[in-house]
Amino acid sequence: MGNLNKEIRDGDHPDITEERLKSTFDTHKMAAQIYNSQRAADRRNEITSAVLKIPELQDIKPLPFLSREEKVEEAARKIGILSEHLYDLVNVNDGAELYHLNNVVIGGEGNPLALHGVMFIPVLQAQATDEQKKKWLYRAMKREIIGTYAQTEMGHGSNLRKLETTATYDKATEEFVLNSPTTTSMKWWPGNLGKSTNYAVVVATLIINEKDYGPHSFMVQLRDENTHKPLPNIEVGDIGPKMAYNATDNGFLKLNHLRIPRTNMLMKHVKVEKDGTYIKPPHAKMSYSAMVHVRAHMNNTMAYFLASSLTIAVRYSSIRRQGHINPKEPEVKVLEYQTQQHRLFPHIARAYAFSFAGAETVRLYEKVKKDMESGETELMADLHALTSGLKSVVTYLTMQGIEQARQSCGGHGYSMASYISEIYGIAIGGCTYEGENMVMLLQLARYLMKAAKAVKEGKKVEGLVGYLSAPDNRHSLIDRTPEKSYDTYLKTFEHIARQQIFRAFDKLEKMLTSGLPHSEAWNKCSVELTRASRLHTRLFIAQAFARRVHDVVDFHIKEALDDLLHLHLNYELLDVASYALEDGHLCGEQMNFIRSELYRSLGKIRPNAVSYVDAWELSDMELRSVLGRRDGHVYENLYKWAQNSSLNRTDVLPVFEKYLKPLMMSARKNSKL
Numbered sequence: 105m106g107n108l109n110k111e112i113r114d115g116d117h118p119d120i121t122e123e124r125l126k127s128t129f130d131t132h133k134m135a136a137q138i139y140n141s142q143r144a145a146d147r148r149n150e151i152t153s154a155v156l157k158i159p160e161l162q163d164i165k166p167l168p169f170l171s172r173e174e175k176v177e178e179a180a181r182k183i184g185i186l187s188e189h190l191y192d193l194v195n196v197n198d199g200a201e202l203y204h205l206n207n208v209v210i211g212g213e214g215n216p217l218a219l220h221g222v223m224f225i226p227v228l229q230a231q232a233t234d235e236q237k238k239k240w241l242y243r244a245m246k247r248e249i250i251g252t253y254a255q256t257e258m259g260h261g262s263n264l265r266k267l268e269t270t271a272t273y274d275k276a277t278e279e280f281v282l283n284s285p286t287t288t289s290m291k292w293w294p295g296n297l298g299k300s301t302n303y304a305v306v307v308a309t310l311i312i313n314e315k316d317y318g319p320h321s322f323m324v325q326l327r328d329e330n331t332h333k334p335l336p337n338i339e340v341g342d343i344g345p346k347m348a349y350n351a352t353d354n355g356f357l358k359l360n361h362l363r364i365p366r367t368n369m370l371m372k373h374v375k376v377e378k379d380g381t382y383i384k385p386p387h388a389k390m391s392y393s394a395m396v397h398v399r400a401h402m403n404n405t406m407a408y409f410l411a412s413s414l415t416i417a418v419r420y421s422s423i424r425r426q427g428h429i430n431p432k433e434p435e436v437k438v439l440e441y442q443t444q445q446h447r448l449f450p451h452i453a454r455a456y457a458f459s460f461a462g463a464e465t466v467r468l469y470e471k472v473k474k475d476m477e478s479g480e481t482e483l484m485a486d487l488h489a490l491t492s493g494l495k496s497v498v499t500y501l502t503m504q505g506i507e508q509a510r511q512s513c514g515g516h517g518y519s520m521a522s523y524i525s526e527i528y529g530i531a532i533g534g535c536t537y538e539g540e541n542m543v544m545l546l547q548l549a550r551y552l553m554k555a556a557k558a559v560k561e562g563k564k565v566e567g568l569v570g571y572l573s574a575p576d577n578r579h580s581l582i583d584r585t586p587e588k589s590y591d592t593y594l595k596t597f598e599h600i601a602r603q604q605i606f607r608a609f610d611k612l613e614k615m616l617t618s619g620l621p622h623s624e625a626w627n628k629c630s631v632e633l634t635r636a637s638r639l640h641t642r643l644f645i646a647q648a649f650a651r652r653v654h655d656v657v658d659f660h661i662k663e664a665l666d667d668l669l670h671l672h673l674n675y676e677l678l679d680v681a682s683y684a685l686e687d688g689h690l691c692g693e694q695m696n697f698i699r700s701e702l703y704r705s706l707g708k709i710r711p712n713a714v715s716y717v718d719a720w721e722l723s724d725m726e727l728r729s730v731l732g733r734r735d736g737h738v739y740e741n742l743y744k745w746a747q748n749s750s751l752n753r754t755d756v757l758p759v760f761e762k763y764l765k766p767l768m769m770s771a772r773k774n775s776k777l
């Protein structure tokens with residue numbers, strides 16, 4: 105049968121092997137839960153093994169030692185080699201396999217095809233007519249052309265209806281004239297726009313006969329397909345270094361009265377006829393599909409970033425010994441400290457929770473995508489609400505978790521050798537891209553306020569907001585019933601979300617009744633509204649976690665997930681408990697119970713801590729972290745890693761002769777005077 109933890113190897117650091125031997129579950133079976141099937145988990149490992157056999161696909165040196173230009177070049181080099189091996193390595197129609205291949209070979213800092221795969225192809229799939237697909241999509245899929253999604257401008261990202269780039273229809277020539285009239289109208293941020301791509305789907309405000317029809321998508325060729333030089337009337341370039349994600353050339357684009365054929369507007373759902381007649385789409389927001397696509401997948405990418413930093417932190421905490429719990433005994437692994445456990449374990453639970461919530465979201469997304477192909481749009485509002493809330497809450501909590509992981513590694517966490525700072529920099533971009541978090545929470549709030557209104561009017565609401573119509577207990581039953589089901593916790597989360605949604609609703613209604621215009625009242629209630637959205641979303645995450653645990657069949661996996669869920673529910677409830685204390689739903693005695701359950705959970709998780717992170721099956725190649733090495737041999741490799749520093753190439757740097765020596769000489773001369 106072998107070891108339950110599949111990462112055990114001879115020669116590993118004994119402290120980490122000791123942890124792995126304690127595992128109560130099979131880590132590879134757990135991987136099947138995380139990646140949604142045993143087959144998917146197997147494929148990940150097969151892909152990693154195959155990649156390890158191709159020497160040209162290995163990093164030329166640790167990425168933190170590369171300059172920005174080298175990072176861009178290195179990612180492009182690997183993309184080139186990957187193209188040769190792609191069909192042998194992965195099923196190119198499987199997004200998860202492609203994503204994994206990217207993470208192993210290139211990592212999260214980006215590559216020239218990042219936006220091509222994540223947005224350019226999806227937007228063509230969803231919004232191009234069959235004829236347009238023949239012209240661009242199939243070429244894009246074969247990588248004959250490389251594209252991006254150019255929407256955000258220097259002056260506007262959140263408010264799409266105020267994009268300044270115009271696409272004015274010229275009936276006489278049957279062309280659109282694309283123009284960036286101001287500095288602020290320049291496209292600013294699109295990934296890979298700067299240097300890599302030769303095509304873009306540009307989102308511009310459609311004008312026909314001087315009437316504004318709002319944002320629409322247009323295919324624009326940016327560069328010559330052979331020379332890669334920008335085409336006439338196009339200025340394009342890189343926006344400069346960012347906090348992280350620097351292998352990606354986020355770019356700017358200025359269009360100077362550029363003419364494109366009428367047929368370059370993506371017209372699957374919406375049309376502009378030759379004579380300028382506008383035929384509207386079945387749903388006004390169908391053109392937002394590429395954003396919804398990314399938002400729907402972001403839970404899983406965030407879960408992955410969070411799990412990566414926790415894998416690093418937990419493994420390191422199992423070999424790092426410092427201080428004593430019992431002064432008579434040797435120094436302990438820092439993982440023994442309750443503070444360290446409290447700092448890390450709840451985030452492990454969140455990574456699992458985000459992955460399970462992510463799987464449900466992707467399922468809904470796939471359904472809506474299929475519906476949209478036939479013009480069916482009924483579930484679009486539900487999906488938009490769900491993805492808006494999740495995108496905001498999950499990115500924010502991921503940011504918190506990664507930072508805790510970094511701090512938990514002490515000084516070495518701050519070194520790029522941990523790689524956590526890079527993961528952090530990449531992940532927090534998610535709080536901003538695909539809709540700034542507050543803006544998206546307020547989108548969900550619109551949906552919640554509609555549901556609250558319906559309930560107040562005596563109507564029954566269903567689906568994601570069904571709990572607003574369901575009976576509520578005045579007092580939480582946590583610690584009040586003999587039965588220890590998660591339902592009592594979930595009911596308490598429901599109560600908290602419901603109370604906050606109606607609190608925000610009542611406040612809004614009061615202001616509206618007092619005569620305040622809707623937009624002003626909305627702004628004055630917006631902090632309460634975002635709170636409602638967060639609580640609703642955190643309820644969904646907890647429910648998704650509970651649903652998954654409920655469905656698991658394997659006893660040991662179920663038991664291990666059950667422990668994590670228990671920790672999650674108690675930790676999350678403590679985090680939002682003030683809402684339930686305010687109206688007496690929870691009392692002080694119950695708070696004590698929840699706290700003691702939390703501490704009990706930490707103890708229960710402790711023996712499996714390394715196995716919970718190992719179950720993500722993140723190879724050394726993809727983690728790129730000295731602290732997170734699978735074998736636990738951190739210290740000697742930290743020293744080796746530092747040898748890569750270019751500052752170590754010579755014992756004496758030129759700055760000594762140039763600046764430091766004169767400084768010290770002059771100081772010595774002065775002290776002699």
Ligand SMILES: CCCCCCCCCC/C=C\CCCC(=O)SCCNC(=O)CCNC(=O)[C@H](O)C(C)(C)COP(=O)(O)OP(=O)(O)OC[C@H]1O[C@@H](n2cnc3c(N)ncnc32)[C@H](O)[C@@H]1OP(=O)(O)O
Pocket residue numbers: 199200203218222253255256261262263264265295389392393395396398401402405484485488536537538539540543547550551
């Ligand atoms: C395999 C895949 C792996 C994926 C991996 C991910 C890794 C990512 C790596 C790549 C890195 C970065 C990529 C980043 C790319 C970008 O950032 S692209 C740019 C993204 N930009 C945004 O997200 C802009 C945010 N703003 C908006 O989306 C809209 O402006 C906003 C929705 C905020 C408002 O739109 P309006 O048109 O102004 O609409 P409103 O008046 O507010 O609302 C009117 C009604 O419309 C409903 N609505 C809005 N959007 C949708 C939608 N998408 N679907 C359905 N319904 C929608 C809204 O709820 C309102 O309904 P109501 O009137 O209340 O009933």
Ligand SMILES: Cc1cc2nc3c(=O)[nH]c(=O)nc-3n(C[C@H](O)[C@H](O)[C@H](O)COP(=O)(O)OP(=O)(O)OC[C@H]3O[C@@H](n4cnc5c(N)ncnc54)[C@H](O)[C@@H]3O)c2cc1C
Pocket residue numbers: 219253254255256259260261262263292293294295349354533536537538539540541542543546
């Ligand atoms: C790493 C990265 C990659 C990106 N990639 C792309 C890409 O490939 N393609 C692309 O088109 N774009 C891309 N973007 C741009 C990104 O989508 C936008 O930056 C994002 O949508 C936020 O818009 P903004 O910059 O206009 O923020 P702003 O709206 O200016 O936000 C500033 C502040 O104003 C607040 N605010 C704004 N509006 C409201 C409101 N209505 N109510 C309350 N508060 C409000 C926000 O909450 C925030 O606090 C990328 C950005 C990053 C960071």
